[in-house]
Amino acid sequence: MDGRIATRLQALGITLPALQPPVASYVPYVITGNLVVISGQLPMITGKLAWSGKLGGTVSPADGTAAARQCFLNVLAHLNAACDGDLDRVARVVRLGGFIACTPDFTQHATIMNGASELAVEIFGDAGRHARSTIGVPSLPFDAPVEVEGIFEID
Numbered sequence: 001m002d003g004r005i006a007t008r009l010q011a012l013g014i015t016l017p018a019l020q021p022p023v024a025s026y027v028p029y030v031i032t033g034n035l036v037v038i039s040g041q042l043p044m045i046t047g048k049l050a051w052s053g054k055l056g057g058t059v060s061p062a063d064g065t066a067a068a069r070q071c072f073l074n075v076l077a078h079l080n081a082a083c084d085g086d087l088d089r090v091a092r093v094v095r096l097g098g099f100i101a102c103t104p105d106f107t108q109h110a111t112i113m114n115g116a117s118e119l120a121v122e123i124f125g126d127a128g129r130h131a132r133s134t135i136g137v138p139s140l141p142f143d144a145p146v147e148v149e150g151i152f153e154i155d
Contacts, residue, residue: 056106068115
């Protein structure tokens with residue numbers, strides 16, 4: 001992986017993680033026209049869930065934000081595969097979707113999802129600014145606290 005985005009990742013001290021295989025009956029990404037849709041990614045590191053539990057319960061806001069960041073890195077790894085290893089093909093981060101497993105009284109969903117959103121801007125600059133939805137849910141696969149999905153425009 002060479003290019004502007006690879007240089008930016010290196011400057012940020014980021015190495016893309018290994019691709020996480022789907023955990024059920026779906027594909028990790030679909031390319032349609034000039035869009036890449038990345039399936040929801042959990043905060044996995046080397047094949048293991050790095051955080052578990054619920055925000056507002058056993059998961060702190062700092063850990064939730066770190067989990068969202070890791071989810072985005074896993075999204076980015078699949079995006080890199082979809083772009084044949086050339087993230088310079090990414091013209092725009094169009095939309096990120098975040099799912100936050102939380103207690104009923106938890107209200108900081110947007111702050112947690114900023115872990116993913118802010119990283120998108122750090123990596124892609126203005127092209128990383130995106131539309132977003134973030135919702136609280138009662139549970140996620142494997143008791144993950146966060147899941148992130150994305151839509152990207154590519155050249």
